[in-house]
Amino acid sequence: MLTMTYEYKLQPTPEQIAIMEQTLDVCRSVWNFALRQRKDWCASRKSPVNACSLNCEYIISTDEPFPNYHRQAKQLTDAKKQYPELKTVHSQVLQQTLRTLDRAWDDMRARGFGFPRFKNKYRLRSFVFPQLGKDPIRDDALKLPKLGWVKWRLSRSIPDGFEIKQARVVRKASGYFVALSLQLDVNIPSAMPHGHPLGLDLGFDKFVATSDGQEIKRPRFLTTLQRKVELLQRRLKSKQFGSNNRHQLNQKIARLHQRITDTRKDWHFKLAHHLCDSVGMIFVEDINFVAWQRGILSKHSADAGFGQFFKILEWVCFRRNVYFAKVNKDGTSQTCPNCGSHTGKKTLDVRVHYCHECGYTTTRDVAASQEIRNRGIAALGHSVVENVCGLEATGSIGHNTLVGTGRSRKLAS
Known part of the structure; x- marks a missing residue:
């Protein structure tokens, strides 16, 4: 399986920019809430059984399970009934945000990294569409969920036979970019000495x-x-x-x-x-x-x-x-x-x-x-x-x- 990533410059309209900024704000809120929930669960269990914590901690029941990805994804579905702004963002985009947090949490334990950071508006700069619709590419535009056709600079053509697996929209200082993950079901042998x-x-x-x-x-x-x-x-x-x-x-x-x-x-x-x-x-x-x-x-x-x-x-x-x-x-x-x-x-x-x-x-x-x-x-x-x-x-x-x-x-x- 051959996988490549091609990056292209987007040329969105002001309305599309507003939607992308709204998406980033909602993803940041979901990330911070889910991270806070995980840290509170850990903090409620770090105090000894015979002493009180020196800091103020939330009291969470001992039989409350750890808020992993699957539980937080279910809570996210229920939260949309109470917070309508969550419905303005594609559901898979929010799920990918929780998956990224879950992967960062696993790296903290497996690879010795520190706690994942809370995000301000300058730190969280991208979101992922794990699936695109049928025929999402034209020479002058790319079709993204909730955004429609977004103009772009097709700086290099996509190779024949490759399938677009996902699209990551990235906000940089010079504008908005999209990183397309391309995949081809073929095994290419490595170079021989x-x-x-x-x-x-x-x-x-x-x-x-x-x-x-x-x-x-x-x-x-x-x-x-x-x-x-x-x-x-x-x-x-x-x-x-x-x-x-x-x-x-x-x-x-x-x-x-x-x-x-x-x-x-x-x-x-x-x-x-x-x-x-x-x-x-x-x-x-x-x-x-x-x-x-x-x-x-x-x-x-x-x-x-x-x-x-x-x-x-x-x-x-x-x-x-x-x-x-x-x-x-x-x-x-x-x-x-x-x-x-x-x-x-x-x-x-x-x-x-x-x-x-x-x-x-x-x-x-x-x-x-x-x-x-x-x-x-x-x-x-x-x-x-x-x-x-x-x-x-x-x-x-x-x-x-x-x-x-x-x-x-x-x-x-």
Whole structure:
């Protein structure tokens, strides 16, 4: 089963914009009420049996079951009789809001996330239509429930044979967009290992270093506009809550952040296509980027968008028939890619790799990327018979010549 998501810009009328804003407000109210109900149920059971809670808690009967999705969906049906504004929104849209909350609640318990957040009008920005009607697409418009035909920019045609499974309407700073989930009942095999192998090592100074000796510096997407963002946010403190001036300033800040996000994503796609040129295999480290954003370099990690880049790179490799695989990240900078000997732990200020066993010298990041490539090839059961950087390290940055005769021994998988 092949699934893709295509995003298009909507051009709604003022009446359709009002309906979409009303839908977002109702979805936000349903989300906040359902989340409050779940948190009250948990809070009523956290107090010991022999003591009173230090905070004021609702007293909920002990035999009251947990308000899961199915119970809250049934309560939502009953609430429409008391609150007519709930009927203005498509029923499946509200059900999808409860499903999203239920999924976030499960992630909190299974993946160690925090409590889902309450949403204000700036946080909840999208809603989902899980089903569309018959023939909902025209060249100039898309038919959505409760909205009718909405004009859009068909920036790229939908591939033949794909079925539209759902549509997500998203409100961004630059307007309204729709993300269509396309599905085709076909199994496409992944790319097989072939061609020239390439190892990649990510870092904060150099965004990526390749096993061919190329080092690409990390653009500072946020840093270049950080002063402007700080000035706008400083002005935001003096604006009254709920005022039009505060709302307009929030929109200006959002447009600036969207500009940063779009620039970063565009650069990631261009870099992914550049790396896929003239290679058949790409190997990367299996890294937990969530942990990277919890340290002292959290802002720089978020600005670089390493996790997004890996997802984009994997997708580009799939589209261009390039084999993509992840390898173990432990000790890549402590192993010589030329002879395989352990060089010892290096501090972050040591940027040059030198092996006392074979005398191989190169930059630290390039050596790590070459070791990543070697591990990827070893996992495939092949052998490394060429120099660590091929015949000649053309295009390398920071060093001119990479010495060494290459690792000639067999690397078993």
